[in-house]
Amino acid sequence: MSQTIEQKCITKGVKLTDQRKIIAKIMSEAQDHPDVDELYNRASKIDPKISIATVYRTVKLFEEAGILAKHDFKGSKARYEELIEDHHDHLIDIKTGEIIEFVDEDIEKLQKKVADKYGYNLVDHRLELYGVKKKS
Amino acid sequence: MSQTIEQKCITKGVKLTDQRKIIAKIMSEAQDHPDVDELYNRASKIDPKISIATVYRTVKLFEEAGILAKHDFKGSKARYEELIEDHHDHLIDIKTGEIIEFVDEDIEKLQKKVADKYGYNLVDHRLELYGVKKKS
DNA sequence: GTAGATGCAAAGTATTTGCGACAAG
DNA sequence: CTTGTCGCAAATACTTTGCATCTAC
Numbered sequence: 001m002s003q004t005i006e007q008k009c010i011t012k013g014v015k016l017t018d019q020r021k022i023i024a025k026i027m028s029e030a031q032d033h034p035d036v037d038e039l040y041n042r043a044s045k046i047d048p049k050i051s052i053a054t055v056y057r058t059v060k061l062f063e064e065a066g067i068l069a070k071h072d073f074k075g076s077k078a079r080y081e082e083l084i085e086d087h088h089d090h091l092i093d094i095k096t097g098e099i100i101e102f103v104d105e106d107i108e109k110l111q112k113k114v115a116d117k118y119g120y121n122l123v124d125h126r127l128e129l130y131g132v133k134k135k136s
Numbered sequence: 137m138s139q140t141i142e143q144k145c146i147t148k149g150v151k152l153t154d155q156r157k158i159i160a161k162i163m164s165e166a167q168d169h170p171d172v173d174e175l176y177n178r179a180s181k182i183d184p185k186i187s188i189a190t191v192y193r194t195v196k197l198f199e200e201a202g203i204l205a206k207h208d209f210k211g212s213k214a215r216y217e218e219l220i221e222d223h224h225d226h227l228i229d230i231k232t233g234e235i236i237e238f239v240d241e242d243i244e245k246l247q248k249k250v251a252d253k254y255g256y257n258l259v260d261h262r263l264e265l266y267g268v269k270k271k272s
Numbered sequence: 273g274t275a276g277a278t279g280c281a282a283a284g285t286a287t288t289t290g291c292g293a294c295a296a297g
Numbered sequence: 298c299t300t301g302t303c304g305c306a307a308a309t310a311c312t313t314t315g316c317a318t319c320t321a322c
Contacts, residue, residue, distance in 0.1 A: 015296060017302060036286080051304045056287060072208055074262065077286075091254055104250050110243045111265055118227055118236055120267030126210065127263050129247055131256030151321060153277060172311085187279045192312060213311075 004028055005067055005082065012065045022046050023058045027068060033079040033099055073099075073128060089127040140164060141203055141218065148201045158182050159194045163204060169215040169235055209235075209264060225263040 005024035009016050016024075026034075026042045034042070040055045059080055062068040069083045073092055089107075091100040107127065115122040141160035145152050152160075162170075162178045170178070176191045195216055198204040205219045209228055225243075227236040243263065251258040 107246045115267045119270050122267045124266040129251050130260040131251045131258045134255050
């Protein structure tokens with residue numbers, strides 16, 4: 001039973017204001033990886049008085065609380081997505097900007113092995129694939 | 137017989153000004169991954185009149201010419217390194233900021249396989265490992 | 273000689289912050 | 298009630314750009 005973003009806020013002791021609820025809802029429902037501007041646009045439709053500063057403050061807060069993940073893909077602004085238990089990496093279509101999420105256990109294992117080889121414990125990683133659709 | 141950065145400029149038809157020669161030299165000799173500020177500092181010691189704008193223009197030009205690689209590691213400014221034939225990825229020490237370069241052919245192959253699985257041709261990728269040194 | 277490069281300062285982006293008003297717990 | 302949040306606008310950090318001058322080829 002996975003928690004909603006609002007539930008995670010309560011668990012982590014993050015105060016739930018109206019603005020944060022709006023952002024929580026948008027990110028919960030998002031099927032994509034919106035950037036701050038897009039998030040601000042969507043939030044403004046619900047609460048036209050919300051400030052972009054609040055959006056920035058909230059995504060940062062949520063990121064630090066482990067609720068959202070921030071991605072700085074090449075050639076675009078910072079994008080956010082809800083942080084779910086099962087980790088995944090991203091394949092980015094450089095023509096369309098479409099983002100495909102994938103998981104590859106073998107790559108994960110090899111990454112640990114590489115870190116190990118150099119005497120490191122792997123704390124985090126970033127794997128992004130950039131590609132173009134093959135003609136079918 | 138690998139070319140120097142200056143030679144690459146000539147090959148690629150990039151005009152060699154004094155400022156560009158300075159930046160080429162610094163990057164050729166760099167054992168690290170300097171950011172623009174650091175590059176500007178090192179360049180200023182050779183030519184105190186060089187402008188930061190020129191440094192920005194030059195790294196961008198070199199990047200587009202395939203002479204330098206730009207890296208946006210998490211939590212730090214854009215860093216540059218000379219682009220060498222043999223590709224490598226990076227392992228970043230999150231305590232010290234030290235950067236270790238590594239190559240893992242198996243991971244490379246698996247990346248291609250993943251892209252392929254989703255119907256993509258892999259054009260580029262980014263793999264960064266973030267770790268802490270193990271106690272020995 | 274001429275197209276392109278430089279230095280400077282001003283303008284852009286993306287993001288953060290100080291502050292008085294306001295709201296959640 | 299009191300601590301923390303919000304909206305606003307100003308500030309910051311990094312990067313780009315317009316323009317007059319200068320330089321590599």
